[in-house]
Every structure is written in C-alpha cells, then in structure tokens.
Amino acid sequence: MTGAIVIIGGGQAAAQAVDTLRKEGYGGRLVLVADEPELPYQRPPLSKKFLSGEMAAERLPFRHLAFYEEHRTELRLGTRALHIDAAARVVGLADGTTLHYDRLLLCLGASSRRLDCPGAELGGVHYLRGVADALALRADIRPGGRAVIIGGGYIGLEVAATCRQLGCEVTVLEMTDRVMNRVVAPSVSDFFARSHRFHGVDILCNARVVRLEGRERVERVHCADGSSHPADLLVVGVGARAASELASEAGLACDNGILVDEYCRTSDPAIFAAGDCTNHPSPRYGRRVRLESVDNAFEQAKAAALNLLDRGVVHDRVPWFWSDQFDNKLLIVGLSQGHDQSVVRGDPESRSFTVCHLKEGELLAVEAINHAKDYMAARKMIAERVHVRADALADPGLPLQQASVRG
Amino acid sequence: MPRIVFIEADGARRELEAPLGISLMEAAKQNAVVGIIALCGGACACATCQVYIDPRWIARLRAPEDMELGMLESAWEPRANSRLSCQVPITADLDGIEVTVPQQQE
Numbered sequence: 001m002t003g004a005i006v007i008i009g010g011g012q013a014a015a016q017a018v019d020t021l022r023k024e025g026y027g028g029r030l031v032l033v034a035d036e037p038e039l040p041y042q043r044p045p046l047s048k049k050f051l052s053g054e055m056a057a058e059r060l061p062f063r064h065l066a067f068y069e070e071h072r073t074e075l076r077l078g079t080r081a082l083h084i085d086a087a088a089r090v091v092g093l094a095d096g097t098t099l100h101y102d103r104l105l106l107c108l109g110a111s112s113r114r115l116d117c118p119g120a121e122l123g124g125v126h127y128l129r130g131v132a133d134a135l136a137l138r139a140d141i142r143p144g145g146r147a148v149i150i151g152g153g154y155i156g157l158e159v160a161a162t163c164r165q166l167g168c169e170v171t172v173l174e175m176t177d178r179v180m181n182r183v184v185a186p187s188v189s190d191f192f193a194r195s196h197r198f199h200g201v202d203i204l205c206n207a208r209v210v211r212l213e214g215r216e217r218v219e220r221v222h223c224a225d226g227s228s229h230p231a232d233l234l235v236v237g238v239g240a241r242a243a244s245e246l247a248s249e250a251g252l253a254c255d256n257g258i259l260v261d262e263y264c265r266t267s268d269p270a271i272f273a274a275g276d277c278t279n280h281p282s283p284r285y286g287r288r289v290r291l292e293s294v295d296n297a298f299e300q301a302k303a304a305a306l307n308l309l310d311r312g313v314v315h316d317r318v319p320w321f322w323s324d325q326f327d328n329k330l331l332i333v334g335l336s337q338g339h340d341q342s343v344v345r346g347d348p349e350s351r352s353f354t355v356c357h358l359k360e361g362e363l364l365a366v367e368a369i370n371h372a373k374d375y376m377a378a379r380k381m382i383a384e385r386v387h388v389r390a391d392a393l394a395d396p397g398l399p400l401q402q403a404s405v406r407g
Numbered sequence: 408m409p410r411i412v413f414i415e416a417d418g419a420r421r422e423l424e425a426p427l428g429i430s431l432m433e434a435a436k437q438n439a440v441v442g443i444i445a446l447c448g449g450a451c452a453c454a455t456c457q458v459y460i461d462p463r464w465i466a467r468l469r470a471p472e473d474m475e476l477g478m479l480e481s482a483w484e485p486r487a488n489s490r491l492s493c494q495v496p497i498t499a500d501l502d503g504i505e506v507t508v509p510q511q512q513e
Contacts, residue, residue: 042448059429064437295453298446322452329474331452372477376454380481 003028005308006091006099008081008246009107010034011043012294013275013301015062017105020305022071030073031099033091036130037078039065044294046134047158048324052165053138057131084250086268103270103308106247106258107301108277110240110292115150119212124233128155129240140233143167148221148231150209152179154323156237157192160201161325163235171229172196173207173221175238183321183332185355188367191348192325199326240292242277255279257290262314264304272308274300283316284383285335285364293319318383320375331375334365334382345374346396354400361387361405377401409502413440413458416510427499431492431506432456442508449493454478455512456492457485461505468495483511 005021005028007014014032021030034040041060049055068075080094084104091099112127114120126137137159141147147163149156152174164170172179178189179196193203208224212234221229242257253259253267257279264272264280275297279290296319303315320333328351339357346353354374357365363386366378377400381388392403408424411434415421419441425434435443435456444455451474460468465488471479475494479485492506 044448044450059433062436063439067439070439294446294448298444320453322447322450324450329450329452370474372451372474373480376478376481 003102004100005030005103005105006101007032007105007107008034008091009105009109009275010036010038010040010077011107011109011275012040012062012297013107013109013304014105015040016298016301017107017274017305017308018068018071018073019063020302021308022073024306024309024311026309028102030071031076032068032073033076033079033081033093033099035078035080035094036132038131039063039068039075039077041131042294043129046131047128047155048162050131051128051134051138051159051162060131081246084246084271086250086252086271089270101270103272105301105304105308106266106271106273106277107275107297108243108246108258108273110276111243112236113239113241115209115212115236115238117209117211119214119218122212122214123217124214124231125212125218126233126235128159128235128237137233137235141166141168142232144169145232146230147171147233147235148173148229149235149237150221151175151237151239152181152193152203152205153237153239154180154183154321156235157196157325158323159235159237160196161199164196164199164201165326169202170200171202171204171231173209173223173229174203174205175208177205179203179205184330184367185336185342185344185357187344187348187353188330188355188369191353191369192328192330195326195328240276242279242290244277247271247273247277262316263307263312264300264315265307272304274304280315282335283314284318284385285338289335291319293321295320318379320379329370331368331372332365333368333375333378334363336365336367339364341390343390343393345393345400346371353396356388356393356400358388358390363388366400374400409497409499409504411497411501412503412505413438414505414507415441416508417441425497427497429497431458431490431495431497433493434497435492435508440508442510442512443492444512445493447493451475451478451491451494454482454491457482457489457509457512458492459486459507459509460488460490460495461507462488464501464504465490467500483509483513
C-alpha cells in the first residue's frame with residue numbers, strides 16, 4: 001500500500017514494525033510517534049545492567065538515528081499522542097499538530113500499577129517503566145541505604161538484586177505466600193527466595209502494605225500485620241496493565257488490553273496493535289492472552305507490519321521470558337496456566353534444574369533455572385505440541401527431547 | 408576502533424568500526440547487519456544472535472560459558488565455530504575479525 005502509516009510507541013514493537021515495513025517494500029510515508037524523548041529502546045536492562053550502571057544509556061536504543069533516516073521514518077519523539085479520531089483517521093499530538101493516517105499501528109506498551117495506600121505520593125517512591133524512572137531510582141540508591149521493594153515479581157526481585165549489589169540493605173514485601181507467584185512453580189519461587197536470602201535480601205511474604213509514613217520522603221512502610229520497615233527509598237513493582245487508554249477513548253474495543261484478532265487487527269479496520277498493550281488470541285493455547293514479553297512484542301509487531309501491507313499473517317507464537325537475579329538465570333517458555341501435572345528435573349541444590357508443566361500429557365510450559373539446554377529444547381517441543389512421558393522428563397540424565405512420545 | 412567484518416547470509420560484506428566494550432551483537436545491531444536478531448538484547452536468553460567466527464580467530468576469544476554452550480546446541484545449524492555474538496566483547500586484538508551470519512536464527 002501507499003498512503004501513510006503512523007506508528008505510536010517507542011519500544012520493541014514499534015522499532016520492529018519500522019524495520020519490517022521497509023524491509024517488505026513499503027514505500028509510503030512512515031511516522032513514528034513516542035511520548036518519551038529517546039529513540040525506541042529496550043526496557044529489560046532498566047532493572048538490571050542499566051540500573052547498576054554497567055550499561056550506558058547509549059546502548060539501550062535498538063537502532064541509531066541513522067537507521068530511521070535510511071528507512072525514511074519521520075520521528076516525532078517526546079510527543080504524546082493525545083487522541084485518535086478514527087472516523088477522520090487523524091491522530092492529535094500534544095504539540096498541537098495532527099497526523100493523518102491511512103493505517104495506524106498502536107504499540108502502546110504497559111504501565112505500572114500504582115500504589116493507592118496513604119503516603120503513596122511521598123518522595124522516594126519509585127516505579128520502573130522507562131529510562132527516566134531508572135535514572136531517578138539510581139540517583140536515590142546509596143551504599144548502606146535502606147531499600148524497600150513492594151512486590152516480589154520479576155521487576156521487584158531484579159531491582160532487589162541490583163540494589164543489593166549496589167550495597168543497599170534490601171527488604172522485599174510480597175503480598176502472597178511466595179515470590180513470582182503468578183509465573184513460576186513453588187519450587188522455583190523457593191529457589192529464588194533462598195538465593196536472595198543468601199545474598200542478604202530480606203524477603204517477607206504475606207506482607208500487605210497499608211500505609212507509607214514520612215514527612216516529604218518515605219521513611220517507613222507499614223504492613224497490615226502491624227509490622228513496619230524503615231525505608232530510604234521504595235520501589236513499587238506490583239504488576240502492570242495495558243496502556244490502552246488512547247485506544248479505548250477512540251472507541252476501540254478493549255478488555256484487559258486492546259482487543260485484536262490473530263491478524264493484529266483492532267475493532268477498527270484501519271487500526272492495528274501489537275505488543276504488551278494487546279489482548280490477542282493464542283492459537284497454540286486456544287484462548288486470549290495479554291503478554292508482557294519482548295518476544296511477543298517482536299513477533300506480533302512483525303505480523304502486524306505484514307498485515308498493514310495486507311499479507312494475511314497469523315500471529316501464533318509460544319512466548320518466552322527470562323529474568324536475571326544475582327548469578328541465576330530463569331528461562332521460561334510457554335504458559336503454564338491450566339496444567340494438570342508438574343515434573344521437576346534435577347536437583348535445585350545443584351543450582352540447575354527444570355520444572356515441566358503438562359496438560360493431559362502435552363508439554364505446556366517449562367521453567368529452566370540455569371539450564372539453557374532444556375529451555376532451548378522446550379521451545380521446539382512446546383511449539384510442536386509434543387506429548388511427553390513424565391517418567392522420562394523426571395530423569396535429568398536424559399535429554400529433554402527424549403521424553404517425547406513418538407506417535 | 409577495531410574493524411569488524413560481518414558477512415551476511417547472502418554473502419554481502421559489511422565492514423564496520425566498533426567501539427571497545429560493546430559486544431559483536433551490539434555492533435551488528437547498531438549497524439543493521441542483516442540476520443542478527445538478538446531479541447533478549449544480550450542476556451544470553453534467546454539464541455538469535457548466532458554467528459560463525461572465522462576459525463583463524465576463534466582461539467583468541469574468551470571461551471564460552473555453559474549457558475552459551477547450552478543455547479548454541481539447539482540453535483539453528485550450529486558449527487564448531489559458532490558463538491552467540493552477544494557473548495563476545497569487542498577488544499583491541501579482534502581488529503580485522505571476520506564473522507559470518509547464518510542463513511537464519513531459528
């Protein structure tokens with residue numbers, strides 16, 4: 001198609017869409033609008049090597065400015081898109097200008113869930129989503145400082161590890177009975193909690209925060225059980241929600257994310273969406289999902305870009321995820337919801353083990369701790385919907401793929 | 408700055424200069440070398456930045472760790488001279504290294 005394509009977003013999905021559109025021969029006008037001032041950049045290092053200072057800011061962008069120039073992409077960075085007039089096919093921007101589009105791609109990402117207890121507005125209370133958040137947090141981190149992390153999920157635990165490595169006293173307050181409750185098996189939660197405690201992080205479960213105390217900055221965190229914890233800084237990592245306001249205000253169908261079909265089409269035929277902001281069908285899992293995943297953002301943006309060019313590509317991927325905490329790497333492939341059996345391969349004491357989740361004998365998801373081979377094998381096996389023998393899975397001496405049942 | 412030669416899957420030679428301290432993967436990405444995907448951004452978590460190192464150079468690289476070896480085993484058509492380019496930091500003595508990008512990453 002010719003005409004004009006406008007992309008809104010500054011993350012993985014937006015950057016990939018530019019790449020795919022031009023690679024596939026799209027020759028029309030291409031505009032990328034992002035509310036942050038940076039070139040589209042990767043977010044995973046923000047809680048790890050960027051926060052620690054090991055990775056400089058110039059290493060975050062996916063591509064240099066020259067890439068966008070060569071790919072004839074007009075960048076409207078630091079410019080928030082305020083509204084979409086779907087009938088007129090116009091996007092209104094915060095600088096007062098408007099952009100006409102023939103097709104629009106929304107890569108709006110996710111935004112941090114906010115704390116809503118008394119004291120949540122105090123200074124020293126941090127969220128982590130963008131570069132600016134990470135820089136503000138880093139400026140507050142001092143050796144010997146007391147960091148309290150609310151939420152023992154990926155971000156909470158990664159930030160806890162980084163703060164500890166930077167010399168802070170760190171306390172993690174997790175509301176449920178175990179860390180990473182929603183995404184890993186109990187044995188994996190247990191392994192990571194022990195690793196954090198070994199490194200001196202205090203992890204408290206069943207800890208529900210009810211109030212923050214302080215004059216201008218947070219000084220103390222109060223929990224429902226009456227306990228309280230002194231804090232020089234606080235990081236809130238209690239999950240994210242799809243950043244879909246722009247879409248819902250434009251009248252697009254939304255429900256826990258922008259509703260798209262397997263072709264990345266929203267309820268408006270000229271508007272597509274990709275990445276964390278979407279609620280999309282997963283053919284592999286037979287249900288709708290909303291994923292916070294680099295891999296999903298990349299693959300869905302590729303499919304969306306092709307479909308902006310009317311290629312009719314179905315987005316069907318097994319998502320994967322990773323987390324680095326101290327010297328341990330968690331590698332997850334697939335979605336475990338709905339499993340009826342879990343098998344542990346190997347001994348957690350060895351620091352390298354794998355948990356396999358099955359449903360009716362089919363491999364649904366794998367959590368591999370410091371175990372690249374199982375993870376890589378599982379990526380293929382889960383996509384191919386192989387059935388497996390639980391007794392063979394449980395033998396860490398056998399390669400994972402040998403647990404496949406050959407039909 | 409060391410000179411790095413990437414040979415893309417279609418045989419195209421891409422010669423570029425890369426600053427010390429970044430990885431071969433980052434040099435490839437920043438210069439839009441075709442075929443280096445590197446989804447995880449260098450965390451050794453995705454195996455989509457595989458390259459074949461010119462055998463004359465392989466001994467000069469720091470040996471791969473277990474995590475990288477495990478990833479490479481199931482990467483697309485691994486060879487004895489395969490590396491994940493995110494795990495190879497650019498150092499002064501890599502000036503002139505030749506690196507071939509595989510036909511695909513997965």
